Amino acid sequence: MATAAKNALIVGASRGLGLGLADTFLKRGWRVTATQRTPSPELAALVSEALTVETVDIDDDAAVAALHGRLESQTYDLVFVVAGVATRAHDPLHAVPRAVAAQVYLTNAISPIRFAEAFRDRLAPGGSLALMTSILGSVALNDEGGWENYRASKAALNTLARSFEIRHRDANVSVLLVHPGWVRTEMGGPEADLDVATSVAGMADVIEARLGRPGCAYVDYRGTTLDW
Numbered sequence: 001m002a003t004a005a006k007n008a009l010i011v012g013a014s015r016g017l018g019l020g021l022a023d024t025f026l027k028r029g030w031r032v033t034a035t036q037r038t039p040s041p042e043l044a045a046l047v048s049e050a051l052t053v054e055t056v057d058i059d060d061d062a063a064v065a066a067l068h069g070r071l072e073s074q075t076y077d078l079v080f081v082v083a084g085v086a087t088r089a090h091d092p093l094h095a096v097p098r099a100v101a102a103q104v105y106l107t108n109a110i111s112p113i114r115f116a117e118a119f120r121d122r123l124a125p126g127g128s129l130a131l132m133t134s135i136l137g138s139v140a141l142n143d144e145g146g147w148e149n150y151r152a153s154k155a156a157l158n159t160l161a162r163s164f165e166i167r168h169r170d171a172n173v174s175v176l177l178v179h180p181g182w183v184r185t186e187m188g189g190p191e192a193d194l195d196v197a198t199s200v201a202g203m204a205d206v207i208e209a210r211l212g213r214p215g216c217a218y219v220d221y222r223g224t225t226l227d228w
């Protein structure tokens with residue numbers, strides 16, 4: 001008897017890594033609900049009966065609650081919050097206007113955890129919550145400086161994800177903080193090491209291998225555990 005297809009919710013899939021992840025999981029036979037903020041022609045081009053496209057801004061609590069309501073009948077083997085921003089990443093923190101710095105922190109650290117909390121009841125038994133972090137979020141591995149506010153936002157995401165996992169440990173929650181490598185997207189730029197296909201294939205392998213494993217792991221797209 002054929003097993004049922006796994007079900008993923010990929011948040012922030014209009015372009016870049018989220019779009020690549022949606023495409024990859026569809027090609028691996030998963031059903032995918034992929035979100036955009038505004039209509040994405042690239043996402044619309046992934047024509048598949050297994051794809052559902054939804055719209056949400058993770059900074060908007062009411063929009064997240066409305067999405068939760070629209071997806072009422074669904075449970076997910078994977079909820080992956082990919083969305084993130086790197087506004088004024090090259091400026092030292094003191095040169096970034098307070099409101100801009102705060103917005104990066106809200107989008108990269110606060111909103112993913114609030115989204116995870118809102119959708120925790122939609123994680124299927126044996127499923128995982130994944131959050132797109134960065135190696136730049138590692139305090140221990142910060143030997144080069146730079147990307148100060150972005151780094152701090154991803155370090156905050158890592159800390160909040162650990163606290164989320166501890167808070168829900170009785171439910172054996174599985175949390176994966178995933179670093180995609182340095183990837184050629186709008187955020188990563190043209191000089192980055194990896195193409196999207198290589199990064200997302202690696203991340204999908206890592207997620208499928210670790211799906212449902214209780215605890216909070218910080219890993220890269222090759223499955224290497226990173227120092228906090």
Ligand SMILES: NC(=O)c1ccc[n+]([C@@H]2O[C@H](COP(=O)([O-])OP(=O)(O)OC[C@H]3O[C@@H](n4cnc5c(N)ncnc54)[C@H](OP(=O)(O)O)[C@@H]3O)[C@@H](O)[C@H]2O)c1
Nearest residue numbers: 012014016017037057058083084134182183185186187188
């Ligand atoms: N590329 C790299 O080298 C690299 C390395 C480490 C970590 N990362 C992380 O990987 C993730 C994806 O990055 P990327 O390289 O694919 O960047 P990207 O090409 O700039 O894409 C960013 C994505 O996040 C979405 N997004 C931003 N703010 C959002 C919000 N408030 N609500 C919903 N969606 C929102 C964007 O949607 P719109 O199209 O609507 O703007 C877009 O889909 C980010 O979390 C980033 O920090 C990337």
